[in-house]
Amino acid sequence: MSQDGEAENLKAEEQSAEDADDSIAVIGGGLIGLSIAWELARAGWRSTVYEKGRFGGEASWAAAGMLSPGGEVEGPSALASLAIESRDLYGRFVENLEQASGLGIDYQECGGLDLAYSPEELRVLEERARVQAAAGIESRPVTAAHIVAFWPRVRREGLAGGRFYPKDGVVNPQELVTALAKACRRAGIQIHENCAAARVEVFEKGATVESCRGTAWHDAVVIAAGAWSSDLEMRGAPAIPRAEPVKGHLIGYRQPEHTCATIVRHRGTYLLQRANGLLIAGASVEHVGFDRELRDEIAAGLAGEAAFVFPHLAETAPSEVWVGFRPESDGLHIGAWGSKRLLLAYGHYRNGILLAPVTAARIAAEINANLQTR
Numbered sequence: 001m002s003q004d005g006e007a008e009n010l011k012a013e014e015q016s017a018e019d020a021d022d023s024i025a026v027i028g029g030g031l032i033g034l035s036i037a038w039e040l041a042r043a044g045w046r047s048t049v050y051e052k053g054r055f056g057g058e059a060s061w062a063a064a065g066m067l068s069p070g071g072e073v074e075g076p077s078a079l080a081s082l083a084i085e086s087r088d089l090y091g092r093f094v095e096n097l098e099q100a101s102g103l104g105i106d107y108q109e110c111g112g113l114d115l116a117y118s119p120e121e122l123r124v125l126e127e128r129a130r131v132q133a134a135a136g137i138e139s140r141p142v143t144a145a146h147i148v149a150f151w152p153r154v155r156r157e158g159l160a161g162g163r164f165y166p167k168d169g170v171v172n173p174q175e176l177v178t179a180l181a182k183a184c185r186r187a188g189i190q191i192h193e194n195c196a197a198a199r200v201e202v203f204e205k206g207a208t209v210e211s212c213r214g215t216a217w218h219d220a221v222v223i224a225a226g227a228w229s230s231d232l233e234m235r236g237a238p239a240i241p242r243a244e245p246v247k248g249h250l251i252g253y254r255q256p257e258h259t260c261a262t263i264v265r266h267r268g269t270y271l272l273q274r275a276n277g278l279l280i281a282g283a284s285v286e287h288v289g290f291d292r293e294l295r296d297e298i299a300a301g302l303a304g305e306a307a308f309v310f311p312h313l314a315e316t317a318p319s320e321v322w323v324g325f326r327p328e329s330d331g332l333h334i335g336a337w338g339s340k341r342l343l344l345a346y347g348h349y350r351n352g353i354l355l356a357p358v359t360a361a362r363i364a365a366e367i368n369a370n371l372q373t374r
């Protein structure tokens with residue numbers, strides 16, 4: 001290391017004596033950042049979460065909450081394996097969190113139904129299922145008569161059949177982040193809300209985070225700031241991959257319980273119902289930067305697609321419309337980046353709710369393997 005580097009290291013270490021903070025910094029208090037902090041706490045690490053707004057207030061609050069390898073995975077890939085692994089971890093993840101937080105979480109192992117309204121759509125579903133089976137995703141064919149019997153509200157005209165994915169599920173992401181924040185606080189993790197991290201500097205023996213709280217020294221830093229991850233100023237590390245927002249509108253209807261007891265999908269549209277009655281339909285995919293405006297024409301388009309699947313929805317307007325920013329990157333980044341002191345956890349795009357347990361497990365395992373617990 002150069003003299004300048006030595007001097008910087010010393011300066012940062014002196015600073016650490018003043019600002020002595022917890023050992024791991026997590027930047028971003030969305031579902032990914034909070035899950036990592038909680039998993040680290042369970043492994044004996046202390047950590048601090050820096051959140052520029054309200055914990056879980058961005059993509060993790062906006063998400064529909066599908067846990068759906070069946071809806072999202074096209075064939076064998078690294079993503080497919082992670083998605084299946086995470087789906088299998090979910091039941092235990094929710095159970096542990098409920099215990100740790102004392103809060104209930106709406107988690108449904110309900111399955112997902114894909115609908116086909118023409119022989120051609122059915123053929124596409126069957127071909128996709130064949131490729132998915134090679135990736136370990138189970139599904140079975142369902143006849144139109146069966147769908148009419150078990151999903152009585154679904155449009156009957158033109159129904160050609162469908163495929164059922166028994167392992168797809170649903171979670172309420174808002175309840176999940178609320179429980180996580182409580183469990184994290186109970187575990188002694190510091191969550192600094194309304195406290196953006198501005199700069200990270202990586203050294204041989206640790207890393208500093210500059211935030212509204214000044215400069216703090218940590219053993220390692222995990223960047224989990226979703227679509228904003230690459231806005232951080234970085235020093236002492238290779239440039240980190242760019243993160244991009246992909247805006248999505250969702251709409252919600254207040255409906256009687258069991259209106260939609262499983263996920264129901266048709267082409268690009270999905271519908272699911274939370275235990276609190278909210279029936280959600282989505283979602284748009286828009287490359288428009290961080291534009292928070294709600295667009296009537298996009299909500300109307302989603303409502304039209306929802307009413308195609310559930311004709312009774314044509315008689316009612318959605319009671320809620322909202323948007324969020326999926327964190328896209330050139331791939332999913334989970335793990336060390338140029339140094340064991342810097343780890344990335346972003347690029348989860350459409351599947352961050354599904355992938356939270358496996359992301360947290362991988363990051364904690366890497367930190368456990370490479371750093372020594374205090």
Ligand SMILES: Cc1cc2nc3c(=O)[nH]c(=O)nc-3n(C[C@H](O)[C@H](O)[C@H](O)COP(=O)(O)OP(=O)(O)OC[C@H]3O[C@@H](n4cnc5c(N)ncnc54)[C@H](O)[C@@H]3O)c2cc1C
Pocket residue numbers: 027028029030031032033050051052053054055056057058059060061062063064065066067195196197198224225226227228229232246247248249250282283323324325326327345346348349350351352353354355
């Ligand atoms: C419309 C829509 C529907 C979706 N549906 C699903 C679904 O059904 N299933 C699924 O699995 N996924 C779904 N997703 C994707 C999922 O929401 C995301 O992949 C996931 O929430 C990403 O979590 P995150 O914690 O990385 O990001 P976020 O929840 O966005 O959290 C990042 C946090 O970092 C904070 N932050 C940013 N910069 C800084 C900084 N400098 N300092 C401190 N804090 C900072 C932000 O304020 C934010 O709270 C959906 C997304 C959208 C938009």
